Amino acid sequence: MSFVFGMHIMEGFLPMKWAALWSIAALPFIIAGCRQIAGVVREEPKLLALLAFAGAFVFVLSSLKMPSVTGSCSHPTGVGLGAILFGPGAMVILGMIVLLFQALLLAHGGITTLGANVFSMAIVGPFVAYGVYRLMSKLGAPQGLSVFSGAALGSLITYLVTAAQLALAHPAEVGGFYASLVKFAAIFGVTQIPISIAEGLLTVMVMNLLMAYSRDEIESLSLLRNGGSIHVNN
Amino acid sequence: MSPNVIRIDHYAYMSPLRNVHPGEKIFFSLSTMLLVLAMDSILISGIVLGVMSLIIVWRAGVKCGYFLKLLAIPLGFLLLGCLAVLFSVSSEGADYDYFIKVGAVFIGVSVDSFWNAVQLFTRSLAAVVCLYMLILTTPINHIICILQRLGVPAIIINLMVLIYNNIFLFVRSADEIYIAQVSRYGYHGWVGQIRSLSLLCSNLLVKSLKASNDAFNGMISRGFDGELKFVDEVFETKAGNIAATVILNCLLITIYLSGRV
DSSP states (O other): OOOBOOOOOOTTOSOHHHHHHHHHHHHHHHHHHHHHHHHHHHHOTHHHHHHHHHHHHHHHHHHSOOOOSSSSBOOOOOHHHHHHHHOHHHHHHHHHHHHHHIIIIIOOSOSTTHHHHIIIIIIIHHHHHHHHHHHHHHTTOOHHHHHHHHHHHHHHHHHHHHHHHHHHHSOBTTTHHHHHHHHHHHHHHHHHHHHHHHHHHHHHHHHHHHHHHOHHHHHHHTTTSSSOOOOOOO | OOHHHHHHHHHHHHOTTTTBOHHHHHHHHHHHHHHHHHHOOHHHHHHHHHHHHHIIIIISOOOHHHHHHHHHTTHHHHHHHHHHHHOEEESOGGGOSEEEEETTEEEEEOHHHHHHHHHHHHHHHHHHHHHHHHHTTSOHHHHHHHHHHTTOOHHHHHHHHHHHHHHHHHHHHHHHHHHHHHTTTOSOHHHHHHHHHHHHHHHHHHHHHHHHHHHHHHHHTTTOOSOOOOOOOOOBOOHHHHHHHHHHHHHHHHHHHHHHO
């Protein structure tokens, strides 16, 4: 593994001002997530073990190699699968810890860019993935289609938010933010759009296997997603 | 399959600088990184890049080849990102110093955008090397220990400790499944790859959930009540390390200011 085309904004790529701004933007979500998790763990200590399982699972998922699409080495983000299995609320804190460990153990992402990465990958991505998944399920779409749309759109929106963060920090001399957004989105889109589709397919296949063989395990995870149980079409 | 997880962690534990107070190492690398970001000058970034690389290879004993491999990790992102800053698209060629015409639009480079890209490249690389200085010499437990002393909420600390422990168990499970799959003709062709990978993910979930439940039962039977308690590690503080950091940073600031006048 050497050349990794991920969408983690690398260390030092954002100027101080934007690094600070995105950290502040992510902070309310982190505080809310922290309070929520601390509350449920106090009531049910078993959830601490379940959360620790979920975090490590997402981390290991993101360190696996995806089938190469454009000849580059890529990894699943785990954003869609994590949000569907564990719920977007839990994903804020888990995503933050996973992103920190990715910076410290894999050298993906960074400390100064942690806030920006948390915002795109642990907040916007999971909420969109879960929202799309739930909405499609409610509308009566087949399970596979809902999972695919959730995971693929979650991954796509993560990439678009990251492109916007980069464009805000580095606006073009001619055309400003919008011109820069188009540039970053186009350049990273070459790898990120196929990856999003591959990630959607992967998530569907994983969910199908889990639904077929491990329904009890999936049900035991529902403790983490307060309220939203996984929609099953029979 | 995921050797990097183990390799960086391995270096951190084997590092000759492992027993240096983690707070001092965090202060050293983060304060330098922040200076690089704040000054955003090619000269300062270049100096930090050189000094940090030398410390990593000589004092921290990281093999040169491995260090270069680590530097290649963010290169994909860095090159693409700098490309986006370097080139821009416009309907008028007059905006650029050098351009080519593609259909109705001009893709071009100006002297300003060139220097912006160089500045961004050196700044990012210098910041990455500061990060490597920290992660190649400091085990995660030590970093968590400092975070705890800085007042990070207990729930986050507990989760970090448990997730860190789980990662290595799960990576091993994933490796075992992967070897079993490859030896049975898995990952053949694109469809085979995505099929094998989805089987790996779903089996990994079931296996590791069971392992984590077993571990939890073990904790419960030993009196776990929602709170983890650890023995606080004691580290030796050395004023010399702090002084060296302050001197280096003052030197950088002086070079920066004298270059401006």
